[in-house]
Amino acid sequence: MSKKDSQQSEEVDLGQLFKLIGNAFDRFFKFIGNIFIGIYKVVLLLFIHIYQRFVWYAAALVLGGLIGFVIDKSSDKLYGANMFIETNFNSARQVYENLKQLHQLASVDKDTLELAKLFDISASEASKLKGFYIEPDLDENNIAEKYSTFYSRLDSISRLEMTYDRYRESLTPYDFKIHRIGVASTDKNIYKKIEKAFTDQLSGNPYLQELLEVNKLNLNLKDKVLVTQLEKTDSLVGEYLKIRISEAKKQQIPNSGTNLYMGNAESTNLIVDESKIIEKRLELENQRLKINEALVEKKNVVNILAGFPNSGYDISKWTDKKKIILPIVLFLATLLVFSMIGFAKFLKSQSETLN
Template sequence: MSKESPQPQSEEVDLGQLFKLIGNAFDRFFKFIGSIFIGIYNVVLLLLVHIYKRLVWYAAAIILGGGIGFIIDMNSEKLYGANLFIQTNFNSTRQVYENIKQFHQLAHIDKDTSELAKRLKISGVEASNLKGFYIEPDLDENNMAEMYSAFYNRLDSLSRLEMTYDRFKESLTTYSFPIHRIGVASTDRNLYKKIEESFVDQLCDNDYLEDILKSNSEILEKKDYSLLQQVQKTDSLAKEYLKIRINESQKEQIPGSGTNLYMGDAESAGGSLIVDESKIIQQRLSYENRRREIDSTKAIQKNIINVLANFPKSGYDIREWTDKKKFVLPIVFVVLALLVFSFIGLGDFLKKQSKL
């Protein structure tokens, strides 16, 4: 008789060894994690013990740093800021960004107060208070979604398969948005209203854009005049119809008949085209709606740049806590004290080791 194979027992042994190895791996992993937390705890404990033993020194460093920082802050100039929100027309965004970069160069890097004073129509002393000009698009997720929807509808069926919302967002640049926030930094909080008018004029100083603005205004005026003439014609037609209706109402009414107005060659066509007063009124309303749309467009495109929000009457403090010495110096003094005591402790440790 042939002997039975011990294969099932061998498989159980292999599985047991596998689970044992997995258990050992998890055990070592958790011990490693635990050793990290124990190490962090020991370091924090040693640091607390060190600070407790030299608490007077660290308290003195904090008080001294805070006092010196407070005095420095009292005697230093405060930095104020204010924002101007604009809407660009006629693809003028690039021109605006270039002008802002130039203003920032003059104020922050070159410190050319005479050129700033000339462009903004202020004195040289006031121009010296300007410290920087900044611009960024005013991002809104809803506006980006609307832009994506309009762009997606213009694509063909193949392009729509590839163009996702995330890919569309990645393709956007700072010039893709119509609304932008312009920030100005100054040490004079009351300077913003003085520079606002001249500053906005300087942002759109471009002959090409001026020509586009003029041409667009003329086109809108012609469209509005044409629609106005159409409104006047429909008014005249409505008046004539009203006269006919009054005359018809004074005649003896025939059962089943109504008051109809035949326009153009409608009668010669066998009376198949009949226009009543409601169609005339609807046409007039359509012209009026189009005129209102033109009025809205004229208001939006009246200037190359629309100011959506002006500078406030005075600026506000834009300094971060890192710019205030009364917060920074205590931290610096404490770190210096820690380094000094660390070097002293390291020196003592090396002396002890050299004696062994």
């Protein structure tokens, strides 16, 4: 084959290739166009159908709206309120279990007598409790801090595998100390009535109560020890000042007078610097302050960071409003009925054609 014939053959092959590619794109765009045309025809037919039977659909919407309005008017509103708690002594598991039990009594069993007994309220008031919910109060800063602490304890191999996302996914609600508790009720004024008894029900566990008592005892004993140390330090400071005054009154003679040595003070010093004693006293005072904070922070198994408000707030969603849902349901039901009638007519016509 000559060089000229070879070039013509390659041009033909390339032309056929581009033609195939062009045909493929053409079929693809036609396919996409047919989809949109089909959707347009379906929507157009739907609007024509509704227009031809406008009275029926308008009646369905109006009737649904009226019935829904009456139902909403006669139904109780659903209110909600939140409480934020902090768990001590790894008590989160117990709190979650207790909340599950309360939710079971209120939402599933509807055991108003048991709820009334637990919260010290009447059975009619207990019947208005509809559910109890809990979830950790997530804070990305706290999660990042927990990850940093956890990551620092890992070896070099584990650090390669434990990413932040993987660590975050491994966390459970029990790993957090602060949690949000929600209570649903049809009585917006019930929350303050149940708050105290509800708090007691969160941490009902003998083991946790024993831990609480032992922790208080240990903190009080440590505080007593610190008080004794402070008294001894104050006494030492008093004696030291007396020696200072006594030495000041004496005639200053080299290497004479009373010597006072503390700790590792060098023997060449006649009097130890009193700032050491003051620093020690401040350190003891700081320890006492931390103990006082611990006594407050761990005074209970569960700390109430934010209690229930005086009254609940409306937590109903648009899907709970019958005046919105019923018109939609009746409209779709009407459409379904007419669709079934039309399909039946189509089947009948096809049957006559085949016969």
